[in-house]
Amino acid sequence: MSFVSRVTGLSARAGRSVYRGARAGVNKLKNLTRQKAYRYEEPAPGTVFSQRAQYERLHQGESPSEVFSGDIELRRAAKVPAFTVIMAVSEPRPDRFEDSMISVLSQTWAGFEFIVADCGMKSALGNVLADYDDDRIRHFRMQGMANVSDAMNSAALHAAGDYIVFLDYGDLLATDALFETALTIMATGAEILYSDEDCCDSAMRKFSAPYIKPDFNKDYLFASPYITHMLVIRRELFLALRFRSRFDGARDYDLILRAPKSGICHIPRVLYHVRRLPERKSASGDARAALENYFSVRGLRARVTQEGSSAFLHVDYLPDIFTVRKEIGVIGGKVLDRRRRIIGGMMDEDGSVAFEGLDELDQGHQRGAVTARNADAVDARCMRIRPELYGLYQEVFGSSYNMPMRGRAYEIREKSLQFCERVRAKGYLILWDPAMTVSVRSRRSTE
Numbered sequence: 001m002s003f004v005s006r007v008t009g010l011s012a013r014a015g016r017s018v019y020r021g022a023r024a025g026v027n028k029l030k031n032l033t034r035q036k037a038y039r040y041e042e043p044a045p046g047t048v049f050s051q052r053a054q055y056e057r058l059h060q061g062e063s064p065s066e067v068f069s070g071d072i073e074l075r076r077a078a079k080v081p082a083f084t085v086i087m088a089v090s091e092p093r094p095d096r097f098e099d100s101m102i103s104v105l106s107q108t109w110a111g112f113e114f115i116v117a118d119c120g121m122k123s124a125l126g127n128v129l130a131d132y133d134d135d136r137i138r139h140f141r142m143q144g145m146a147n148v149s150d151a152m153n154s155a156a157l158h159a160a161g162d163y164i165v166f167l168d169y170g171d172l173l174a175t176d177a178l179f180e181t182a183l184t185i186m187a188t189g190a191e192i193l194y195s196d197e198d199c200c201d202s203a204m205r206k207f208s209a210p211y212i213k214p215d216f217n218k219d220y221l222f223a224s225p226y227i228t229h230m231l232v233i234r235r236e237l238f239l240a241l242r243f244r245s246r247f248d249g250a251r252d253y254d255l256i257l258r259a260p261k262s263g264i265c266h267i268p269r270v271l272y273h274v275r276r277l278p279e280r281k282s283a284s285g286d287a288r289a290a291l292e293n294y295f296s297v298r299g300l301r302a303r304v305t306q307e308g309s310s311a312f313l314h315v316d317y318l319p320d321i322f323t324v325r326k327e328i329g330v331i332g333g334k335v336l337d338r339r340r341r342i343i344g345g346m347m348d349e350d351g352s353v354a355f356e357g358l359d360e361l362d363q364g365h366q367r368g369a370v371t372a373r374n375a376d377a378v379d380a381r382c383m384r385i386r387p388e389l390y391g392l393y394q395e396v397f398g399s400s401y402n403m404p405m406r407g408r409a410y411e412i413r414e415k416s417l418q419f420c421e422r423v424r425a426k427g428y429l430i431l432w433d434p435a436m437t438v439s440v441r442s443r444r445s446t447e
Contacts (some may be wrong), residue, residue, distance in 0.1 A: 082160070
């Protein structure tokens with residue numbers, strides 16, 4: 001290759017890189033302008049009164065089926081759960097500690113205790129707690145605890161509640177947090193629960209950045225430590241697992257990775273407010289280490305990298321994902337038109353395309369359009385399958401997997417849905433990988 005040819009090739013690649021960078025910047029600005037103003041709304045006074053009255057009826061001996069008759073579908077013989085809220089502190093500012101404590105004491109579900117794991121050497125919490133005559137507050141001095149994980153573990157040994165709720169110093173529980181959690185437990189029997197969350201300023205006046213999470217999704221968990229606040233876990237299960245201090249900055253994430261996945265339930269409500277405090281530090285490195293450990297102890301060869309300074313992770317499986325992850329049956333990506341807009345890819349069971357119309361580089365809300373996850377279905381025009389499914393593919397599509405895909409887009413979509421449904425019926429997971437892309441010339445067909 002001549003010198004001129006090499007220079008021309010380098011220039012072309014540099015030009016494409018600059019172009020992609022410019023498109024990514026434009027799409028980031030579009031994301032910011034598309035975001036709607038967020039406003040957190042406390043439960044209405046009537047709702048608060050009703051929830052307190054319903055709990056009081058339960059406390060007086062009425063059964064959940066009597067109190068909630070017709071309101072929600074409860075499990076048979078559902079038990080009324082009690083909670084232990086645990087917060088570990090070390091030399092806290094009294095006003096911020098008191099804010100957190102008041103958010104607990106104000107719960108509409110009164111069946112709880114509040115354990116304060118006090119790790120400070122010269123703590124003044126005793127003076128603050130003396131102003132509150134409430135038997136549900138339990139104060140334990142734990143001088144010498146080097147980290148929050150050890151303090152939480154020690155405090156959990158004193159817990160009397162059926163479920164443990166973890167509250168970070170300075171953060172706040174929504175007034176109905178325990179009530180909504182109790183209803184979900186009585187309806188599902190879940191052992192681990194998590195809610196949506198948002199952020200508030202130090203003055204607790206402005207609420208922002210709502211984190212609306214998906215239901216439990218194994219591969220989304222590998223890509224994002226999203227199960228954090230509010231985290232609730234059955235006491236016996238926590239005592240069996242416990243936090244590990246070497247992953248203290250990502251203790252919730254490490255716990256969820258090790259926990260059984262069958263009893264995890266998402267509560268789709270903002271029940272937790274993360275206080276933006278200047279002294280808080282990012283611990284995304286601990287999350288990467290926790291995921292590396294998860295794969296290592298299971299003998300799975302995988303390389304985990306962190307995406308820049310974000311908390312998002314990327315996993316490369318060695319030698320490939322189908323060899324390492326036997327439960328993965330299909331991998332799909334984004335189908336793009338000539339303008340690099342999404343016209344196919346991840347779909348729900350009804351065939352609705354996720355992120356349809358977005359630019360290839362558009363991250364979407366909360367980076368959803370660039371984060372891997374399990375899906376109900378993916379488009380066959382951008383699909384890889386494990387060899388064991390070649391026969392099923394030919395049965396559904398009427399052609400070999402290695403043959404070029406032909407046909408109208410709506411026909412391909414229907415067959416993709418049928419194929420993926422049968423794949424899931426065989427017990428396989430379907431993975432959507434946003435880094436996989438294919439371009440088609442026409443929205444209507446592959447021709």
